[in-house]
Amino acid sequence: xxxLITGGAGFIGSHVIRLFINKYPxxxxxxxxxxxxxxxxxxxxxxxxxxxxxxxxGDIVDKDFVFDLFKQExxxxxxxxxxxxxxxxxxxxxxxxxxxxxxxxVNLLNAAREEWxxxxxxxxxxxxxxxxxxxxxxxxxxFLEDTPYDPRSPYSASKAxxxxxxxxxxxxxxxxxxLSNCSNNYGANQFPEKLLPLMINNIKHSKALPVYGKGDNIxxxxxxxxxxxxxxxxxxxxKIGETYNIGGHNEWKNIxxxxxxxxxxxxxxxxxxxxxxxxxxxxxxxxxxxMRYAIDATKIKNELDWEPSITFEQGLEKTVDWYLENESWxxxxxxxxxxxxxxxxxxx
Ligand code: NAD
Ligand code: TYD
Numbered sequence: 001x002x003x004l005i006t007g008g009a010g011f012i013g014s015h016v017i018r019l020f021i022n023k024y025p026x027x028x029x030x031x032x033x034x035x036x037x038x039x040x041x042x043x044x045x046x047x048x049x050x051x052x053x054x055x056x057x058g059d060i061v062d063k064d065f066v067f068d069l070f071k072q073e074x075x076x077x078x079x080x081x082x083x084x085x086x087x088x089x090x091x092x093x094x095x096x097x098x099x100x101x102x103x104x105x106v107n108l109l110n111a112a113r114e115e116w117x118x119x120x121x122x123x124x125x126x127x128x129x130x131x132x133x134x135x136x137x138x139x140x141x142x143f144l145e146d147t148p149y150d151p152r153s154p155y156s157a158s159k160a161x162x163x164x165x166x167x168x169x170x171x172x173x174x175x176x177x178x179l180s181n182c183s184n185n186y187g188a189n190q191f192p193e194k195l196l197p198l199m200i201n202n203i204k205h206s207k208a209l210p211v212y213g214k215g216d217n218i219x220x221x222x223x224x225x226x227x228x229x230x231x232x233x234x235x236x237x238x239k240i241g242e243t244y245n246i247g248g249h250n251e252w253k254n255i256x257x258x259x260x261x262x263x264x265x266x267x268x269x270x271x272x273x274x275x276x277x278x279x280x281x282x283x284x285x286x287x288x289x290x291m292r293y294a295i296d297a298t299k300i301k302n303e304l305d306w307e308p309s310i311t312f313e314q315g316l317e318k319t320v321d322w323y324l325e326n327e328s329w330x331x332x333x334x335x336x337x338x339x340x341x342x343x344x345x346x347x348x
Contacts, residue, residue, distance in 0.1 A: 002028040004075045006060060006108065007082030009033040011190045012128070014043035015228040016079060021047045023232070028052055030073055033082065034059045042329055043189045060104030063111075070111035077124040079235060080108055083159070086193055087132075090155035091287055101158035102165070109169045116175075126178045126235050127166040131220070131245065131293050132156035133181060142296035143181070145243045152288055170241050178238045180230065183247035183295045186315065187224030188322040192333060195219075199258055200323045201330055203265045203276045210343075213285030215255025218292040222248035223315035226308045233304045247295025248308045255280075264320050 003020065007013040008031030020029050029052055033039045047053055058065050060082050082104060084090065084097045109125065116123045134143040135150030151160040169175035186196045202209050230246045238244060252260075262276035269276075300306045310318075323330060 001026070001076050002030065002073060003077045003079060004030050004032055004069075004073070005079045005081065006032045007039070007080075008055075009035055009039035009041055009043060010081065010085070011038070011043075011187075011194075012185055012224055012227060013081040014040075014189055015187070015224050016081065016231050017044060017053070018047055019225075019228045019232055021050045021053050025052055028054070030075070031055045032058055032060070032069065036084075038085065038191045040189070040191075040333070042332065060107055061099050063107045066107045066111045067114065070115045074115065075112070076122065077126070077235070078108060078112060079126045079128065079231065080105065081128045084155070086191075087153050087155045088193070088286060090153055090158070094154035094158075097154050097158040101155075102161045105162040106165055109165065109175065113169065113173055113175060117173075120174060120176050123176050124178060124235060124240075125166070125169075125175055126180075126231070126238075127163065128231060129163050129179055129181045130156065130159050131181050131183050131247065131295050132290065133160040133163055134293075136290035137292040137294055139292070142294045143245060144296050145181075145245050145299055152290055156290075167241075176240045178234055178240065179243040180234050180238075180300075181243065181245050181295075182227050182230070183220035183222050183250075183293060185224045185227050186221050187319050188326070189329070190224070192330060195254070195257075196261065196319065197323060197330075199261055200265065200320060201334060203262065203279060204269070204324070206279065208281040209258060209262075209276075209279045210281055210283040211255060211258060212283060212289060214282065215253065215258065216291070217254050217289055218251050218294070219254065219257075220247050220294045221250050221252060221257075221312060221315075222246065222308060223310060223312075223319075226310070229309065230300060230306050233306050234300070237304050239303075244300045244304070245295045245297055246300060246306075247297045248312065249295075249297065250308075250312045251292075251294050252312075261316065261320070264316060268320055268324060 008017040090097045134147045149160045151157040170177040190197045192201045
């Protein structure tokens with residue numbers, strides 16, 4: 001079994017690669033990644049010499065490169081995670097998102113079709129997507145697999161578009177696809193422009209904590225290792241043509257989450273209770289900021305017996321410990337001309 005995992009040097013992809021390398025020593029895993037600002041081979045140093053692992057640097061937008069790679073490697077399956085993934089960046093530069101998330105996905109679909117067209121049996125093209133494609137919820141309700149798409153940021157619109165194309169290739173060309181739409185992930189190795197690692201890093205350095213708007217927006221948080229477990233289960237046991245929503249039933253208002261994190265950090269850093277929360281700074285809201293995301297993960301629980309393995313409190317503690325113990329990982333990213341995305345856009 002030879003599997004292509006795209007975006008494997010990123011946050012979620014690196015956890016998926018590690019899980020597959022360790023759990024399936026008989027599989028050959030090829031990690032295709034462009035190493036954009038978000039790609040970091042340091043995320044994979046523990047498995048980089050594994051005999052069943054190979055890294056290929058390349059751009060999924062480069063059609064000829066992608067076709068050559070598929071011809072050369074003869075993959076049995078694809079787990080596609082490579083993407084531009086940060087909503088704020090999609091607001092300031094949408095085109096990059098259209099190219100990688102839409103054109104890149106179509107290049108992979110076309111290359112898989114070219115190599116698999118005579119025999120699609122036992123092949124899998126798995127697209128990893130986000131709950132943001134469903135739009136924004138009010139106070140009530142949850143996203144289900146059949147919730148109509150209503151993407152509202154350039155990021156979510158590009159992911160919605162790629163989801164539609166993956167399904168269209170299934171219906172039109174019988175491409176053996178699977179999809180999943182997951183809620184916000186947190187954990188080790190997340191690029192420190194996303195909420196939790198950004199706040200952890202800023203608290204550590206006693207820098208302002210930029211809370212967009214009033215901090216009323218709600219996200220449903222899932223530990224990245226549990227997302228990787230879900231991807232494993234869906235890849236192996238999910239039905240062809242099906243979509244699975246993945247989430248932790250773990251909704252937090254941003255401001256409440258940041259207060260919880262500040263309390264955890266005060267304890268870890270030996271600061272007086274309330275010290276870190278003094279850094280909270282309300283700033284200009286994100287344009288078109290979605291109010292609430294919440295996943296109903298009943299289908300994956302009932303059909304594939306998947307549930308989160310740990311509580312949020314456990315996951316948050318593990319995550320904070322990881323960032324505090326892996327100072328050099330953070331320093332290697334945040335040294336040089338690194339500025340948090342907010343500072344770069346609004347305070348420069
Ligand atoms: P990330 O930004 O940390 O990593 C993305 C990876 O893709 C990087 O290693 C980057 O170098 C690579 N990449 C980007 N453009 C590329 C290109 N043109 N060619 C090849 N490689 C390229 O993202 P992430 O948070 O790990 O998200 C991974 C996937 O999961 C994405 O598809 C995202 O939409 C989806 N997702 C993320 C979340 C979340 O909370 N982070 C939640 C649900 C779904
Ligand atoms: P983010 O981690 O960017 O994920 P997403 O936008 O994909 O949900 O942001 C999570 C929430 O935190 C979102 O409501 C925006 C908010 N946020 C802040 O308030 N301040 C920040 O500095 C960042 C990065 C996000």
